[in-house]
Amino acid sequence: MSTAAGGPAGGGLNPNQVIILGAVGGLAGIYLTMLNQAMDTTIFSFLGGIGAIFAAVWGADAVRRVCSYGLGTGVPSIGMVALGMGVVATMFGLTLPKVIGIPIIAGPIISFIVAAIIGLLIGLMSNKILMMNIPIMEKSMVEIAGAGALVMIGLSTAIAGSFDIVAIMPAVVETGFIALVFIGGAMTILHPFNACLGPDEKQDRTLGVAVSKGALIMALVGFASLAVESMDAMSGALTTIVGLVIWVVYFKKFMKNTHRDSYLVTGTGLLPSEEELE
Amino acid sequence: MIDPITIIDPITIILITLGGVLIGLGVHFIPVGGAPAAMAQATGVGTGTVQLAAGAGLTGLISAGFMYNNLAIDGIFTSVDYITVVASGAIGSMIMISVTMFVGQLIYVYGVGVPPVSAKVKKDPITGDVQDLYVSRGTEGHGVPTVSFVSGTIGGLLGGLGGSMIYVQLMEIVGDPSNMAVVALAGIFATGVFYVNAVLASYNIGGTIEGFHDPKFKRVPKAIISCLIASLICAIIAVPIMGGVV
Amino acid sequence: MVDPIVMDLGIVALTGALATIAGAAEDLESDVGSQSNPNSQVQLAAQMNFPHRIFNKAISGEPPAYGLWCASGATVASVLMAKEMSIFFAIAIGSFVAAIILGLFSVTAHMGRTASQKRFKQPVYMDMVLGHVPSIMAHGYIAIFCIVAFSYIMNHFMGHPFPLPLLAFLWGIAAGAIGSSTGDVHYGAEREFQNQPFGCGLNAAFSGNIVRKGEAGLRNGIDNVWACAKFGGPLTGLALGMTVFLDNWRTTVFEGMNTIIAGLIIVLILILANRMVEVKARKAYGPYKDEDGVEIA
Numbered sequence: 042m043s044t045a046a047g048g049p050a051g052g053g054l055n056p057n058q059v060i061i062l063g064a065v066g067g068l069a070g071i072y073l074t075m076l077n078q079a080m081d082t083t084i085f086s087f088l089g090g091i092g093a094i095f096a097a098v099w100g101a102d103a104v105r106r107v108c109s110y111g112l113g114t115g116v117p118s119i120g121m122v123a124l125g126m127g128v129v130a131t132m133f134g135l136t137l138p139k140v141i142g143i144p145i146i147a148g149p150i151i152s153f154i155v156a157a158i159i160g161l162l163i164g165l166m167s168n169k170i171l172m173m174n175i176p177i178m179e180k181s182m183v184e185i186a187g188a189g190a191l192v193m194i195g196l197s198t199a200i201a202g203s204f205d206i207v208a209i210m211p212a213v214v215e216t217g218f219i220a221l222v223f224i225g226g227a228m229t230i231l232h233p234f235n236a237c238l239g240p241d242e243k244q245d246r247t248l249g250v251a252v253s254k255g256a257l258i259m260a261l262v263g264f265a266s267l268a269v270e271s272m273d274a275m276s277g278a279l280t281t282i283v284g285l286v287i288w289v290v291y292f293k294k295f296m297k298n299t300h301r302d303s304y305l306v307t308g309t310g311l312l313p314s315e316e317e318l319e
Numbered sequence: 320m321i322d323p324i325t326i327i328d329p330i331t332i333i334l335i336t337l338g339g340v341l342i343g344l345g346v347h348f349i350p351v352g353g354a355p356a357a358m359a360q361a362t363g364v365g366t367g368t369v370q371l372a373a374g375a376g377l378t379g380l381i382s383a384g385f386m387y388n389n390l391a392i393d394g395i396f397t398s399v400d401y402i403t404v405v406a407s408g409a410i411g412s413m414i415m416i417s418v419t420m421f422v423g424q425l426i427y428v429y430g431v432g433v434p435p436v437s438a439k440v441k442k443d444p445i446t447g448d449v450q451d452l453y454v455s456r457g458t459e460g461h462g463v464p465t466v467s468f469v470s471g472t473i474g475g476l477l478g479g480l481g482g483s484m485i486y487v488q489l490m491e492i493v494g495d496p497s498n499m500a501v502v503a504l505a506g507i508f509a510t511g512v513f514y515v516n517a518v519l520a521s522y523n524i525g526g527t528i529e530g531f532h533d534p535k536f537k538r539v540p541k542a543i544i545s546c547l548i549a550s551l552i553c554a555i556i557a558v559p560i561m562g563g564v565v
Numbered sequence: 566m567v568d569p570i571v572m573d574l575g576i577v578a579l580t581g582a583l584a585t586i587a588g589a590a591e592d593l594e595s596d597v598g599s600q601s602n603p604n605s606q607v608q609l610a611a612q613m614n615f616p617h618r619i620f621n622k623a624i625s626g627e628p629p630a631y632g633l634w635c636a637s638g639a640t641v642a643s644v645l646m647a648k649e650m651s652i653f654f655a656i657a658i659g660s661f662v663a664a665i666i667l668g669l670f671s672v673t674a675h676m677g678r679t680a681s682q683k684r685f686k687q688p689v690y691m692d693m694v695l696g697h698v699p700s701i702m703a704h705g706y707i708a709i710f711c712i713v714a715f716s717y718i719m720n721h722f723m724g725h726p727f728p729l730p731l732l733a734f735l736w737g738i739a740a741g742a743i744g745s746s747t748g749d750v751h752y753g754a755e756r757e758f759q760n761q762p763f764g765c766g767l768n769a770a771f772s773g774n775i776v777r778k779g780e781a782g783l784r785n786g787i788d789n790v791w792a793c794a795k796f797g798g799p800l801t802g803l804a805l806g807m808t809v810f811l812d813n814w815r816t817t818v819f820e821g822m823n824t825i826i827a828g829l830i831i832v833l834i835l836i837l838a839n840r841m842v843e844v845k846a847r848k849a850y851g852p853y854k855d856e857d858g859v860e861i862a
Contacts (some may be wrong), residue, residue: 139563365745418808
């Protein structure tokens with residue numbers, strides 16, 4: 042599984058490593074679901090969820106970097122804008138092949154590129170028109186939007202078994218599961234940094250939260266796919282089980298990291314005394 | 320395969336863009352004090368800009384979706400119906416924000432024991448009440464004075480109107496209100512565009528604003544330009560999607 | 566035979582009642598865990614050398630958080646309904662799953678934030694995690710159940726076109742926005758700062774100096790919810806209940822343009838009511854300074 046959160050304590054991954062991990066991992070997960078069509082099954086749908094986890098780690102890292110500058114408003118807003126751009130770009134990219142008659146395989150890439158363009162535009166406007174003067178705003182917005190789009194496509198693919206809009210529309214949109222994909226994706230991107238915010242925040246702990254929360258949402262979308270007629274129950278159950286296993290592994294890791302990073306983990310006790318606080 | 324040129328309708332794009340701009344404008348009217356207001360340290364509602372605007376605007380979207388379904392299901396959608404639907408969205412949003420501000424006010428007055436007061440103006444522009452003497456020490460105002468309340472209802476009106484306009488325009492591209500997939504797509508799409516514009520506007524405000532009397536309100540043109548560009552892109556993208564899915 | 570309008574109004578009243586319970590539970594859940602804006606003071610306290618035993622849960626803003634809980638609950642419920650489970654149990658199980666997710670997010674939020682405050686020597690107390698999370702989940706369960714239930718009623722009986730998960734998601738965002746705008750002020754401005762005199766906003770100089778000791782022992786989130794349940798919680802319920810009820814009422818009783826006029830009248834009444842409260846408060850509390858700017862209170 043992902044080594045995203047396994048960076049050396051204290052040191053961690055540099056931004057470019059996370060970008061490559063998120064973009065390549067995310068797209069690979071999404072494209073590997075094409076094994077479904079190749080082998081005429083739906084059992085590989087869980088790979089979409091794994092792709093979404095990679096992308097969520099990337100998004101969470103980008104949020105982490107940009108939010109160390111004061112945005113003037115809370116961390117959650119940037120996650121919501123990510124998925125706001127993401128939903129627009131995702132649906133556009135996945136529909137375009139059908140509209141102009143190009144192969145479906147181009148869909149996720151188009152979504153990803155369109156998301157990056159919208160992100161660049163919003164980043165540019167934030168700095169040039171709204172005068173936020175955050176040096177990494179453009180780059181971060183591109184990353185956050187791209188990650189948001191990949192999380193959405195990944196989770197949608199895990200529900201529908203394919204990223205073809207013909208499959209997505211009845212399985213994800215008509216049932217309303219798109220709401221879960223939208224907000225679940227946003228929360229996996231914005232929650233990790235919001236949850237670990239503080240002067241002693243560590244990258245591996247934050248990104249570990251992203252993996253565990255992405256896995257939790259993956260388990261949920263696996264359950265959701267049970268209601269989709271074109272999916273067999275085994276595939277949905279597999280997505281849920283894989284999600285839960287990843288969650289257990291990374292939740293344990295989070296507990297270990299918390300014990301490592303915090304001042305003191307204690308069963309119960311009094312507040313630190315005056316002398317201790319000196 | 321559908322010819323993409325035939326489904327790109329300039330009027331639809333303009334109206335969706337206008338909807339986005341209205342959202343961005345509306346956010347500036349909503350009096351929010353952010354975290355300080357939750358400690359009665361700043362005038363306005365004690366929450367974040369995006370959060371309150373989204374709460375109000377999406378309540379409006381629920382109302383508009385309901386009304387559109389009632390009026391368009393028979394297959395005829397006149398311009399009177401159009402006005403009714405977007406007005407219904409605006410009113411739903413206004414009701415939500417007025418109730419929220421009013422109940423918030425009750426908590427400031429009876430739970431915290433502070434009179435509503437603005438610290439940005441000497442006199443309330445609507446009621447003419449003296450403001451600065453009522454500001455408690457070490458704070459920048461508290462509660463929702465009348466001018467902020469009225470400003471907030473205008474903000475709700477614009478936000479709800481913008482959100483519903485986007486939704487209705489998207490629905491009208493397909494013109495099939497009984498298709499559940501289209502309804503859901505238009506709904507989530509309007510939500511996405513709403514968030515993009517609301518966040519851009521809140522970056523412009525930078526945390527807190529008391530309403531249209533606040534000096535920060537002068538920054539509004541910048542937000543309008545940004546929201547115009549962002550919504551235009553979203554609109555150009557949205558139109559082929561809605562035309563292409565069915 | 567009952568007049569259909571009576572039946573419709575009964576349904577509207579039911580949605581309003583469910584929303585009232587949901588709003589109250591939503592606010593109290595956020596008070597147990599100290600979510601949303603008052604959390605900034607809990608976060609600050611440790612930095613100002615005031616370590617505490619208050620649950621510091623910054624999952625995200627309340628609206629996205631409740632959007633997720635309600636969307637999850639509604640998703641699970643609609644899957645179970647598609648598998649022909651009874652509606653009541655489907656919503657109950659869906660809300661239970663959502664409450665578990667809420668609990669898991671609470672654990673990472675609390676432990677993550679506290680661990681990131683190492684240099685301020687704020688310890689992680691495991692008994693707090695074990696004590697607060699069930700209470701958070703319980704309050705959250707009530708809120709999620711009620712929101713998903715009234716969304717279902719709107720969707721199924723009132724004919725709202727949005728699918729259940731989307732509708733519940735939107736109402737969750739609205740509920741979170743209302744909860745963080747109304748009830749949290751009672752927690753943030755009053756309960757957190759009972760060591761400051763009543764009748765003024767928090768002086769910025771006292772930021773972070775939250776009350777850390779309770780009637781017996783150290784104060785925790787469960788003590789806070791006990792206080793906020795007397796005022797902040799019920800009023801939040803009133804706000805969400807009024808929003809849902811008034812909005813549905815006007816579209817049920819009236820038709821076409823009249824719904825707009827009725828809505829405008831409601832807003833106008835609220836503006837006037839707000840003005841009355843404002844005048845009353847100004848008269849009752851009086852100015853803090855006299856006309857030369859000298860402090861008199």
